[in-house]
Amino acid sequence: MQSLRHFWERFEEGMIAFLLAAMTLVTFTYVALNNLYTLFYTLSDKVPFASDALASVGDHLMSYAQGMTWSVALTKALFGWLIFFGISYGVRTAGHLGVDVLVKKTSKPVQRLLSMLACACCMAYAGLLLAASYKWVSALLVAGVGAEDLDRYGVKVGYITAIVPFGFALIIARYLEIFYRLYTGRQTGLGLADEAREATKLANPSEEQH
Structure with missing residues (x-):
């Protein structure tokens, strides 16, 4: 029984850590892409000899950013799961x-x-x-x-x-x-x-x- 309890406690802590990490990673990636494509467009205007290459990179980054419309919804879902794992964890740890x-x-x-x-x-x-x-x-x-x-x-x-x-x-x-x-x-x-x-x-x- 003790081993089962220990396993569940470690699983609970692992899930909280995973959810926090996933939320951070998704949000960071989305924000980074939105800032990077702007940077490459700016560089393409200031570096004429590499303008086409830089603009092409910017286009790709913008398409990736626009394709991440799911990121906000996923972050909300992960946060919802984090809340309920967190409530249980808070009861256990007197938090x-x-x-x-x-x-x-x-x-x-x-x-x-x-x-x-x-x-x-x-x-x-x-x-x-x-x-x-x-x-x-x-x-x-x-x-x-x-x-x-x-x-x-x-x-x-x-x-x-x-x-x-x-x-x-x-x-x-x-x-x-x-x-x-x-x-x-x-x-x-x-x-x-x-x-x-x-x-x-x-x-x-x-x-x-x-």
């Missing part, structure tokens, strides 16, 4: 904003009880959205609607939006893990970061040494 000052003033048993209640609410909310998004994606897949600027490559809207129910399933899995840890007494909170304590450490590095 989400937590406001639990009042809760931490209560006793440990009360903290556990309140955290279990909050965890159950999070799972219920994610469950409702999972059910609704599953019906939505199913309808899109049946309709076979093509994705904007990506339909020429056979990409359907349903393929892109499939991350929504999958992402909520990941969120539920994470909160189930937290609920189990709360139930067994292995933790008392939802695992959310203590922003006040972290901010104090950053402001006063000397305190961390003591």
Whole structure:
């Protein structure tokens, strides 16, 4: 079980890194092409003996840039997938904003009880959205609607939006893990970061040494 969990955590981190890298690469390529063909056209005007060659390169670069109309749509799709992988990752790594000052003033048993209640609410909310998004994606897949600027490559809207129910399933899995840890007494909170304590450490590095 531990090896499976370790594999999934590495896969989740790998997907986030891949999505970020793909978004950066696509955006950089599109922007670079749009700036390069302008550069070659400018050079063709200033270098008469190589004017035709430079203009030809500029024409090719411009055609490549114009052919990348799909880049914006792809970046949006990748960003959507990044959001849902990021939500699950944030739950696991305590990366989400937590406001639990009042809760931490209560006793440990009360903290556990309140955290279990909050965890159950999070799972219920994610469950409702999972059910609704599953019906939505199913309808899109049946309709076979093509994705904007990506339909020429056979990409359907349903393929892109499939991350929504999958992402909520990941969120539920994470909160189930937290609920189990709360139930067994292995933790008392939802695992959310203590922003006040972290901010104090950053402001006063000397305190961390003591």
